Amino acid sequence: xxxxxxxxxxxxxxxxxxxxxxxxxxxxxxxxxxxxxxxxxxxxxxxxxxxxxxxxxxxxxxxxxxxxxxxxxxxxxxxxxxxxxxxxxxxxxxxxxxxxxxxxxxxxxxxxxxxxxxxxxxxxxxxxxxxxxxxxxxxxxxxxxxxxxxxxxxxxxxxxxxxxxxxxxxxxxxxxxxxxxxxxxxxxxxxxxxxxxxxxxxxxxxxxxxxxxxxxxxxxxxxxxxxxxxxxxxxxxxxxxxxxxxxxxxxxxxxxxxxxxxxxxxxxxxxxxxxxxxxxxxxxxxxxxxxxxxxxxxxxxxx
Numbered sequence: 001x002x003x004x005x006x007x008x009x010x011x012x013x014x015x016x017x018x019x020x021x022x023x024x025x026x027x028x029x030x031x032x033x034x035x036x037x038x039x040x041x042x043x044x045x046x047x048x049x050x051x052x053x054x055x056x057x058x059x060x061x062x063x064x065x066x067x068x069x070x071x072x073x074x075x076x077x078x079x080x081x082x083x084x085x086x087x088x089x090x091x092x093x094x095x096x097x098x099x100x101x102x103x104x105x106x107x108x109x110x111x112x113x114x115x116x117x118x119x120x121x122x123x124x125x126x127x128x129x130x131x132x133x134x135x136x137x138x139x140x141x142x143x144x145x146x147x148x149x150x151x152x153x154x155x156x157x158x159x160x161x162x163x164x165x166x167x168x169x170x171x172x173x174x175x176x177x178x179x180x181x182x183x184x185x186x187x188x189x190x191x192x193x194x195x196x197x198x199x200x201x202x203x204x205x206x207x208x209x210x211x212x213x214x215x216x217x218x219x220x221x222x223x224x225x226x227x228x229x230x231x232x233x234x235x236x237x238x239x240x241x242x243x244x245x246x247x248x249x250x251x252x253x254x255x256x257x258x259x260x261x262x263x264x265x266x267x268x269x270x271x272x273x274x275x276x277x278x279x280x281x282x283x284x285x286x287x288x289x290x291x292x293x294x295x296x297x298x299x300x301x302x303x
Contacts, residue, residue: 024054031056034065038108045103052100063089064097068104073112076125084123129155133199134175134191135164138184142166146188156199163204164188170237170300171200173214173223177288182297195223200230211237211303216244216286218258221273225262232264238291238299241272244281250290251283 031053032046046053056064067089076084082091094101098119105122106113116122135152137143143150145165168187172178178191193199212227212234214220220239228234257277265273276284 028053030058031061034062035068035104038065038068041107042104045107049100049103060093060097063093064101064104067094067101068108071101071105071123073109073116073122074124076120076123078124078126080128081120081123081125084125129157131156131193131196133159133193133196134178134189135159136178136181136189136191137165138170138181138187138189139166141186142188156193156196159190159199160202163202164190166208168209168211169205171197171210171212171227171234172288173220174288177213180289180293180296182300184300195219195226197223197226197230200227200234205231206233210234212239213237213288214239215288216272216276217254217284218273218277219254221265221269221276222258222260222262224269225264228264235303236266236269237303238288238296239269239272241268243291243295243299244272244276244286246295247286247291248281251281251286253283254285257284 028050032043035042035046053061067086070086070089071084081095084091084094086094102113102119105119109122113119113122120127132153133156135146135154137146137150142165146152166186166188168184170181170184170187170189171193172181172189172191173194175192178189181189210227210231210233212224213236214223216239224234224236224239254277261270262273275281276286
């Protein structure tokens with residue numbers, strides 16, 4: 001038996017295998033041909049992406065061939081990919097097939113896509129926001145200051161440079177608890193960010209009175225700590241022993257507790273964190289949504 005077989009070209013390999021390989025080769029050829037009409041230099045890249053190429057329909061291969069010559073550096077002009085002015089090709093198709101298109105363009109433009117660290121930067125397109133927050137003014141004055149909008153969904157990065165009205169700000173871990181907030185004078189709530197707290201590095205927050213309300217579990221205290229890393233004057237709200245003990249029967253098990261010790265907790269909060277994580281009070285999690293409405297109202301009004 002031979003220990004090694006040397007074949008000089010892809011076509012030789014296909015002929016050697018025969019049968020299904022020849023049929024698949026014909027399918028590849030149908031999809032490759034319109035793209036190679038742009039440049040034969042694309043052949044090695046297409047061979048590396050045969051699996052992806054094989055998943056394209058003939059019409060989609062034609063769309064790739066139609067799209068590539070239209071794309072040029074900076075044509076996005078700081079907008080979103082879906083707004084690119086291309087002809088005969090829908091931009092959703094382009095969004096879906098970015099990973100296939102980028103290496104082809106890199107060949108056509110002598111490595112410029114790699115030099116720009118990716119297709120989006122080369123096109124000068126901005127990424128679609130993935131880290132949305134809900135902003136909810138809690139009184140007529142802050143609502144009016146926000147143009148009369150009662151709730152607004154914005155990318156978290158916007159808050160780094162866009163101050164919110166009001167003297168007070170409440171940061172709420174989960175969406176549903178944010179909807180439960182009562183009317184509070186001169187206050188705005190930022191809701192549903194979970195661990196998405198990088199926006200709290202914003203300078204304008206230094207002038208606000210800030211409260212953080214999260215789940216009474218190990219991750220909730222970690223998020224509180226991380227909020228304080230950005231703004232050291234953050235106060236915890238409804239994350240205290242009285243709240244826990246008065247709702248202890250509503251506790252459940254936390255699926256996966258945070259194993260470390262958050263750095264920016266008060267002594268009382270650190271003790272609470274350890275007791276909850278260690279199961280001192282039975283289960284290890286009290287969700288925000290399980291707190292009684294009257295208890296929430298009284299604490300918020302006191303704050």
